[in-house]
Amino acid sequence: xxxxxxxxxxxxxxxxxxxxxxxxxxxxxxxxxxxxxxxxxxxxxxxxxxxxxxxxxxxxxxxxxxxxxxxxxxxxxxxxxxxxxxxxxxxxxxxxxxxxxxxxxxxxxxx
Amino acid sequence: xxxxxxxxxxxxxxxxxxxxxxxxxxxxxxxxxxxxxxxxxxxxxxxxxxxxxxxxxxxxxxxxxxxxxxxxxxxxxxxxxxxxxxxxxxxxxxxxxxxxxxxxxxxxxxx
Numbered sequence: 001x002x003x004x005x006x007x008x009x010x011x012x013x014x015x016x017x018x019x020x021x022x023x024x025x026x027x028x029x030x031x032x033x034x035x036x037x038x039x040x041x042x043x044x045x046x047x048x049x050x051x052x053x054x055x056x057x058x059x060x061x062x063x064x065x066x067x068x069x070x071x072x073x074x075x076x077x078x079x080x081x082x083x084x085x086x087x088x089x090x091x092x093x094x095x096x097x098x099x100x101x102x103x104x105x106x107x108x109x110x111x
Numbered sequence: 112x113x114x115x116x117x118x119x120x121x122x123x124x125x126x127x128x129x130x131x132x133x134x135x136x137x138x139x140x141x142x143x144x145x146x147x148x149x150x151x152x153x154x155x156x157x158x159x160x161x162x163x164x165x166x167x168x169x170x171x172x173x174x175x176x177x178x179x180x181x182x183x184x185x186x187x188x189x190x191x192x193x194x195x196x197x198x199x200x201x202x203x204x205x206x207x208x209x210x211x212x213x214x215x216x217x218x219x220x221x222x
Binding site for chain 1: 115143145147152153154155156157160198200206207208209210211212213214215
């Protein structure tokens with residue numbers, strides 16, 4: 001049983017560029033959440049998707065957007081990258097009211 | 112707004128030296144308190160969910176307890192492989208699926 005898978009694992013971008021991160025949820029899970037984790041900090045909630053709709057959003061600017069597909073997989077898009085966007089981006093899947101299971105993350109470096 | 116504070120920030124133990132990690136929280140209507148383990152460069156690994164004051168859960172050398180204001184993660188006779196960052200998170204009643212995390216406790220167990 002595959003867990004949560006994320007791609008790419010590492011990537012380097014320059015300021016002003018755009019990035020797309022991808023996530024496949026754990027088998028049987030229908031809800032996907034995205035978190036940003038800066039070095040030495042706990043994860044910060046970006047948003048959650050359920051039934052292809054953004055269900056809840058954290059305190060992140062509109063440069064951060066997402067999508068959920070009919071097969072429950074999801075994408076996180078970040079436009080106009082800033083140096084401060086450098087972080088580990090974590091995808092987590094769950095049933096709508098269950099525990100979150102995290103992927104290994106995508107490490108984004110913005111130069 | 113939900114808040115989580117973990118202490119200490121870092122804890123160094125000798126193998127076999129038992130101790131506890133603290134998670135203090137404020138939340139409007141607790142739906143669940145979660146403990147995760149995170150190894151360097153990896154995604155958080157789910158450990159426990161606690162739902163109500165007085166509840167306890169155990170897994171190998173770990174035991175989690177919950178009161179109305181805080182949770183403890185007790186580590187009995189730790190081994191070097193228990194070294195990791197331990198994250199506490201709460202799911203509040205005003206949130207659909209957002210978890211609010213603390214900054215984590217970095218545990219190092221020396222042989």
